[in-house]
Structures are given as structure tokens and as C-alpha cells.
Amino acid sequence: MKILHTADWHIGQLFHEYDRNYEHQQFLDWLVATLQAEQIDLLLISGDVFDISNPAATSIKMFYTFLNRATKVNPNLQIIIIAGNHDSASRLEAPKPLLESSNVYIIGLVEKDSEGNIDFGKLIIPIHDALGNVKVWCLAIPFLRMGDYTAIPDCANPYTEGVTTLYKEAFDYAQQKKKEGQTIIAMGHLHTHHAEITDLDKTERLIMGGVECIPASAFDPDIKYVALGHIHKAQRIGGKENIRYSGSPLPMSFSELNYKHQVIVFELDEEISNMKSLEIPLFVQLQRIPLTSRPLSEVIALLEQLPAMDTTPETAPYLEVRVLLEGPEPALRHKVETALVGKKIRLAKIDVKYPESTHQATEFITQEKLNELVPLEVFTKIYQSKYSTNVPEDILQLFQQVDQEVNQTEE
DSSP, X not given: OEEEEEOXXXXXOXXXXXXXXHHHHHHHHHHHHHHHHTTOSEEEEESOOBSSSSOOHHHHHHHHHHHHHHHHHXXXXXXXXXXXXXXXXXXXXXXXXXXXXXXXXEEOXXXXXXXXOBOGGXXXXXXXXXXXXXXXXXXEOOOOOTTTSOOOTTOSOHHHHXXXXXXXXXXXXXXXXXXXXXXXXXXXXXXXXXXXXXXXXXXXXXXHTSOOEEOGGXXXXXXXXXXEESOSSOEEETTEEEEEEOOOSSOOSGGGTTOOOEEEEEEESSSEEEEEEEEOOOSSOEEEEEEEEEEHHHHHHHHXXXXXXXXXXXXXXXXXXXXXOSSOOTTHHHHHHHHTTXXXXXXXXXXXXXXXOOSOSOOOOOXXXXXXXXXXXXXXXXXXXXXXXXXXXXXXXXXXXXHHHHHHHHO
């Protein structure tokens, strides 16, 4: 049985306010062709199919069109999809009864019986070979929220221990169903210990609370492969080749400028063999000008040398401009945009740096001290902290003028 693992598509995502429908469609076209070329039997999508819980109609249509095309070009293909933290579990599951007739299984919710016990039968998916025989049992565990997992009394970390216990119980349930010659795999959308993260993952981590990490030991050694989602950088976990994040198919930030995105493909009989990563083409380039921050005049000169726009604006690279400033530059964006008029580029981000501070360490100001400061002192301290230089005389005079006008108004 040949398996392909992918995750974190984030269909509908905006990249610095730019629509990415073109890129997502190109990826899905590539994936359909790859499923056919590699003769994939099982596709695992480990969460965050969509970028928001209530995706636009175009995003929904794109996803279900992909499922239709994928199952048509490969009639024996089986697909398992779990919900991620960006997905609406119930909305993702809505067409579940219809899709299962096409061997597409979506698991978003952790269902329980009347006594509050988890219905593991709904989380364990049987995978069949071409003859219709069950060859693999998949623990399809979606992103787990409070209440999905069993509360463990008197434990140091309720989330970690609760999720670990759920995986153990799910594995035990699958073991009871497993027969000779069959194997067990697992899916999850979670943050593991020691996972390497990207800039965007850091934001996700804060949303998750920063303590909700799952150890690799949560997955029983007899689970042949663990297909993970949530972290956008492809990697193996705990030094184990069979516990992996596939990573996101599209760049999610400029920190991924030189990063190769991929899907994971392997064969599974009673053991894993022929595991490989397939690089996903980069459909829209990321570009930094300059590579390191330089003065504005030099940056403008570089931008003016860029090629002119052609007739395919959706393929124009995303641009991060890096500028070194000595102080405030109110017209910065206007100057950059003016230099880019007619260029084949899309301005996504302006990264501004100021000279390294030569001042002493940040001063700690108590509430009492703050109450004693006059507005000019507060302004001066903030300016020096941000720009690492003293306030220019003309700006100082303007601030004092505003301060006087405010005081006169109050009187």
C-alpha cells in the first residue's frame, strides 16, 4: 500500500493581504497529478485544510473539486482528512455521509456516548487493499480541544496527559480489531516537544497557550507511521523516521525564503519502506530587496531596476523590502510604492531597521516615577528607545507646540 502524507493547506489564506487562490489551485493540480503518477492508495491530510473556520465559497468549491478529481483519476484512492485548529470541525464533517461512498473519510469531532465515553469506533478508520481486505487501521485523531479528551485528575499538565491517554486508548481499541498481517498508523494535529517552528508557528504557539506539547512517546512503538499537522516545517520528531510533520505546501512567511516544501510518500506492508519526500514546486516566488537592510536611497535605486509587469500578475513575486533608517520616515511606503509602479512585483512587507542602540539598558520606570514624568520626557524616552538617537530639534519644537496647545485647551 502506497501512502502520501500532507497537511496545513490553509486554503483561503491571504499572504500579507494578497489572495492566494492561484497558488492553492496550482498546488492541488500538482497533487492530483502526483497521486496519479505515484499510484497512491491512501492520502492522509492532517488538518488545517482551510485557513479560517468559515471559509469562502470559492475555497470550499476548490477543496471539494479536488476531492472529486482525485478520486476520479484514481478510483481506488482512499482519503482520510482530520480537522485542524483552523478548521470548523462540524462544518468540515457536514458532507461526511456523502463522501464516504467515495472512500473519503473526514474526522472533525470526537463523539461520545450518553455516559461521556469516547466512541473510538468513529476515530478508527479501516483501510482496504485493492481486493477489499483491511490492511491498515488508522487512528484519525483531529485537533483536540478541552472536553475532547478525558480529564486526568491531579496531573501536572492536563492537556498533555489527556491527549497522551486518548492516543493510548485509541491504539488499544485498534489493537483489539487488528488481525494478523494488518498494521496501525495514526494522524494528529498538535504540537510535539522539540518541534522546529517557523515565524508563523510562533503565533500559533501563543494561541495554543505555550504548554500544550505532546511527547513522541505518546505514540505507541507499534504505530508504523504518525502523520502530523500543525507545524509548518517538514521534520521528523524524536529522531524517529516514522513520526513526521509534512509541513505546509505553500510558504507561510518570508522566513521560508529558501525552504523547500514537500509531501511525504512511503510504502507500507507490515513495515515502512521506500520513504521519500517529493518537493512541491514554488508557484509564486518570495523575494527580498535588499538581502540585508540598507539606506532608503540605495533601496529605491534597487527597486527601480526591477523588470516591468507582464500580463500574468498572479505570478508576480511577493516582495519584502528591507530598509535601514536613521529616524522616522513618514513617506516611506509612498516612496517604495512609487519606485515599484509598473514593476512585476507585489509589495507584501516593509521591514524597517534602525541603528543598534548605544544607550544603556532599558530603564525600569515605576508607576510613581511615571506619574512624575511630563509629556516631553515620555516622548523623548520613547523616541530614543525606538530610533537609538536623540530627538531632532525640529520634531522637538513641533511636540512642544502640540503640548502647549493641549494645555491651553484644557485650561
